[in-house]
Amino acid sequence: MTTTTAAEAAVHKTPSGAVQPGPRRRPGRIRRVGLPYLLLLPALLLELLVHLVPMVIGIVMSFKELTQFYIRDWGAAPWSGLDNYKVSVDFDAPVGEALLHSFLVTVAFTLLSVGLCWLIGTAAAVFLQDTFRGRGLLRALFLIPYALPVYAAVITWVFMFQHDNGLVNHVLHDQLHLTDKPSFWLIGDNSFWALLTVSVWKGWPFAFLIVMAGLQNIPGELYEAAALDGAGMWQQIRRITLPSLRPVNQVLLLVLFLWTFNDFNTPYVLFGKSAPEAADLISVHIYQASFVTWNFGTGSAMSVLLLLFLLVVTGVYLLLTSRGRKPADA
Amino acid sequence: MAPPRSFFWSRRIFLTLLTGFVLLPVYVMVSSSLKPLADVTGEFHWLPSKVTFRPYIDIWSTIPLARYFVNSLIVAGAATVCSVVIAVFAAYAVSRYDFRGKRVFTVTVLSTQMFPGILFLLPLFLIYVNIGNATGIALFGSRGGLILTYLTFSLPFSIWMLIGYLDSVPRDLDEAALVDGCGPLGALFRVVVPAAIPGIVAVAVYAFMTAWGEVLFASVMTNDTTRTLAVGLQGYSTLNNVYWNQIMAASLVVSVPVVAGFLLLQRYLVAGLTAGAVK
Numbered sequence: 001m002t003t004t005t006a007a008e009a010a011v012h013k014t015p016s017g018a019v020q021p022g023p024r025r026r027p028g029r030i031r032r033v034g035l036p037y038l039l040l041l042p043a044l045l046l047e048l049l050v051h052l053v054p055m056v057i058g059i060v061m062s063f064k065e066l067t068q069f070y071i072r073d074w075g076a077a078p079w080s081g082l083d084n085y086k087v088s089v090d091f092d093a094p095v096g097e098a099l100l101h102s103f104l105v106t107v108a109f110t111l112l113s114v115g116l117c118w119l120i121g122t123a124a125a126v127f128l129q130d131t132f133r134g135r136g137l138l139r140a141l142f143l144i145p146y147a148l149p150v151y152a153a154v155i156t157w158v159f160m161f162q163h164d165n166g167l168v169n170h171v172l173h174d175q176l177h178l179t180d181k182p183s184f185w186l187i188g189d190n191s192f193w194a195l196l197t198v199s200v201w202k203g204w205p206f207a208f209l210i211v212m213a214g215l216q217n218i219p220g221e222l223y224e225a226a227a228l229d230g231a232g233m234w235q236q237i238r239r240i241t242l243p244s245l246r247p248v249n250q251v252l253l254l255v256l257f258l259w260t261f262n263d264f265n266t267p268y269v270l271f272g273k274s275a276p277e278a279a280d281l282i283s284v285h286i287y288q289a290s291f292v293t294w295n296f297g298t299g300s301a302m303s304v305l306l307l308l309f310l311l312v313v314t315g316v317y318l319l320l321t322s323r324g325r326k327p328a329d330a
Numbered sequence: 331m332a333p334p335r336s337f338f339w340s341r342r343i344f345l346t347l348l349t350g351f352v353l354l355p356v357y358v359m360v361s362s363s364l365k366p367l368a369d370v371t372g373e374f375h376w377l378p379s380k381v382t383f384r385p386y387i388d389i390w391s392t393i394p395l396a397r398y399f400v401n402s403l404i405v406a407g408a409a410t411v412c413s414v415v416i417a418v419f420a421a422y423a424v425s426r427y428d429f430r431g432k433r434v435f436t437v438t439v440l441s442t443q444m445f446p447g448i449l450f451l452l453p454l455f456l457i458y459v460n461i462g463n464a465t466g467i468a469l470f471g472s473r474g475g476l477i478l479t480y481l482t483f484s485l486p487f488s489i490w491m492l493i494g495y496l497d498s499v500p501r502d503l504d505e506a507a508l509v510d511g512c513g514p515l516g517a518l519f520r521v522v523v524p525a526a527i528p529g530i531v532a533v534a535v536y537a538f539m540t541a542w543g544e545v546l547f548a549s550v551m552t553n554d555t556t557r558t559l560a561v562g563l564q565g566y567s568t569l570n571n572v573y574w575n576q577i578m579a580a581s582l583v584v585s586v587p588v589v590a591g592f593l594l595l596q597r598y599l600v601a602g603l604t605a606g607a608v609k
Contacts (some may be wrong), residue, residue, distance in 0.1 A: 035514055039423035040435060042416045043485060049443045050482040054450035054457060061453065074456055124348060127341045138345060140504045140593050145352055145590035149543040152559045152581035159362065159370075159574050167358055170374035201351065213603035233333035255443070262446045265545045286448045287546075296452055303449035310444050 055307075062300035076131065084301035099302060100276070102285040106261060109192065109281060113199045114256045118141075118249070120200070121207025124238055128213055139212075146205035154269040157198045161185035186271060191279040199266055205260075207252060214248035215241070252319045258310065282306060362533055363579035370574035385579035389566075392576055395553070398562035399584065405473050406541035409480035413537045414530060416481070421492030422518050426504070426569060436493070438484045446465055447546055454479065471553040479547050484537035491602065492537075495523060495529030498605040532602025536597050542588055559584045 014128060061074065070077035090096040128135055145153060160167040168183040173193050185194040218241065226236050264283040267275050274294055275284045286306070290299025362370055363385055365378040389395050395608055420439075424432060458469035494523035507517040523530065548560040563584070566577045592599075 004520035036427040036429040036432075037422040043420040043439070043489065044435070046416065046478070046482045046485065047439060047442060050454060050479055051445060051450060051455070057447060057453035057456065058449050093460055120348065123344060127345060138598065141352060142350060143592065143596055144356060144589060147539065147589045148585050149539075149560070149588060151543065151545055152359075152562055152585045153355060154361045155577060155581055156562065159578065160355065164373060165374050165574070167354075167374050174373070201355070210601065210603060213600050216600070216604045233337045258444055262448075264447055265543065266331075266547055283448050283475065284445060286446070287451075290448075290452060290551075300449075300452070303446055305445050307444070307449055310446070314444060323607040 008114050047129045058300050061297060062304045064297050066297035066300070068167060068293075068294040071294075074296075077297070080297060085093075085305070087298055088301050088305060095298065096224055097173075098280075099285065100258045102280045102282050105278065105280055106282040107191070109196060109279070110257060110260045111198070112196055113203060113260050114253065116196075116200045117204040117207045117256055120204040121209075122242075122245075124204075124208045125211035125215060126241060128212070129241075142208055143205050144203050146209065148202075149268050150202070150265040153202060154198055154266055156185065157194075157201070161194050164228060188274045191271065191276040195267060195270060195279040198270060199260065199263070202266060203256065207256065210243060210248060210252045214245050214252075216246045217248075252315060254314065258314070261310065332366040349387065359578050359582050359585075361574055361581050365575050366466055367571075367573065367575055370578075371571075381518070385573075385575040386583070388573075389576045389580045389583065392573060393562060393565035395559075395562065395580060398557055400560045401473060401552075402542060402558040402560070405480065406538050407477050408473075408477045408533050409541040410537040412477070413484045414534050417485055417488035417492050417533060418518075418523065418526075418530065420489045421496050422522060424489070424493050425496035426514075434492075439489055442482075443486050449522060451546065451550060454547075456553070470551060471556060473556050476548065476551055476556070477560070478515070479545060479551070480541040481537070483544065484533075484540045485544070486535060488533040491533055492526070492529055495526055495532075495602060495605050499525045527607060528598045528601040529597040531595055531604075535592060536601055574594075 010194075063079060063081060064077040065073070065080040065083070066074055066077045087093070087095050088099055091100045091330055128142075159165075163169065163182055166185070168185060170180075172178045173182045180294050183190055185191065222240050222244070223236055226240055231239060247312055262283055263281065264287065267279060267281045267284045268287075271279065271284070273284075275281060282302075286299050286302045289302060290296050361376070364381045364383070366380060366382050366384065369375065369379050396495060423429075424436060446597070455470065458475050462468050462470055467474075469478065504512075504517040504521045504524060508522045509526045510519060543560065548558045552558060563577065563580055566573045566580065577602060
């Protein structure tokens, strides 16, 4: 399988090299040489304006004492050196302690959510791989959580998790008698599980979609050969399907991880501006630190720390996964 | 070869449970939107005591839903069109040309995926305010600012996916067009774009959904007249009452266009992903 990818990559490289002499031989070559840059210009400008420049400003802000008094003219805010960072990582003081707690909650939440999304998505994609009656219908149904706008879907979950008039308590307490009294789901410790449920419900179809697309790239001959050798269905899944999906999964898990870790929409719609402690995800935590308690400097420092963490994790992940792939490619 | 019985059983059980999990909120949304207010404030019941379409009429007057709808449509529509056009240009350049800085460009674009949105929320807000003060172009609080912001959200994924997709469109096609006298842009629009329609549709669907569902920037960067659905729907909870039946009705109304569009185009999405991103 991995050799196929290597071969494909090689095939891809040759034409892009081969295309170059074509236009160069033609007249008007000077314009052509600039063409790729011209085509990239709009994307580049936008990325600069909306992502890179704000990021630089954000980093600058993290070294400033930026409170509501300076927000009208943020350049005039006094420099504070590393104070914002010191406050953020002083885990014995309230601000740092809360940040550490929020970070740990986010890590636990992300690992669980990504794991479950991946498991459910892969299982569903594998089970829907061959044709049977109702497959098309199920495939469409399964994509609904992904297609629904976040606020519409999550607000429905808010309604379901209501203490007095929600479906969850009605089923668990009134109908199945599993709990002594109706529980609170959107405050207290249960909120972690409520958030996880919503996040998995919303997130697994993306894994499903990507794995489903990945399955279409596995050549059918592999299965035929395996069947001839007497491999059963479960064996085929374990020996062919899952290993063949490796490159797809490497990208999928990384993307899922980054999206879940940075997710703001789900907790914000579920809990509002300040999440309960048990479900205090880092994005909302930073939002609260900046926009609710009006300390933008500290908020920026926290964002930069978050970005550094994500950079390190992504870097290590990419190193590990590409190293794992190299021997197989050679 | 027939799969073993255990495979069929596991498949049946798993798919049944999953269908229930997926559809539960959808059922709650639909059934609650048909209930009178008394039904949704008291204990939960699976069925409405009386089916009423009243919530579907009231949603339009409780809050200016129509205006939010139009705002969302303009913002998401414009962001989608711009982001697709820009992504096609960028992906074409990367897929068909070798140039200095190509790797730097793709890596930079992709790594913006990593940025926590919260990191550039405030700086972006300040930049827009400053641009507004300096040039008189109102970006903050206007639809324009939101469009600009949203179109960059989908851009990295779109470019990445389209590079993969365009790589899978045979180069012979546009080389032939070049030989026949098309300019590079002619080749792009007459040959490559038509061949890449599934990929382009997939990217458009993704861009539209991203913009239609975004909450954070919409809640900071809009005012009364430019508010989108993401923020506007919060208006159904007042101090005295939460109109759950209306919230559910409104949620359904704002979801139907995207979900219907998505389900119609999902074939393209899988095709686009297969040829593009998943390679």
